[in-house]
Amino acid sequence: MISETVAERRAYLEDGLADLGCDRCGALVRVGKRSAQQTSVQWTVRAAGACAALAAAHAAGRPAALVPTCPDLRDSIDRAVRAGRLEVT
Ligand SMILES: [Zn+2]
Known part of the structure; x- marks a missing residue:
């Protein structure tokens, strides 16, 4: 069922996330590192606005x-x- 999938995904995303600031732009995001290859990053609206790289992509x-x-x-x-x-x- 779709609702269960969404709930599972939300729990997955909220579990084990750490606050981390971009060393360059200072954007504060929530980061979860699942493996050496897989990283999940949750951007807030404010963080996306603070990051020059994200702002440039948005402007494009x-x-x-x-x-x-x-x-x-x-x-x-x-x-x-x-x-x-x-x-x-
Ligand atoms: Zn940045």
Whole structure:
């Protein structure tokens, strides 16, 4: 059933997420690291507005939801994992 799928997905997204700020633009997002390859990032409207990379993509007509992350945030996530500030769950 669709409603169950949505509920499961929401629980999945809310579980194990950590607040992380982009080192460059300061955008604060919620990040969950599932594996070395898979990272889920939840953007708030404010964070999307603060991030230059997201703002540029938005200005180009691409919805922020289709831009997974900005390159600087990706680096910030990698650094946080290496520093032990973000656990792979
Ligand atoms: Zn950024």
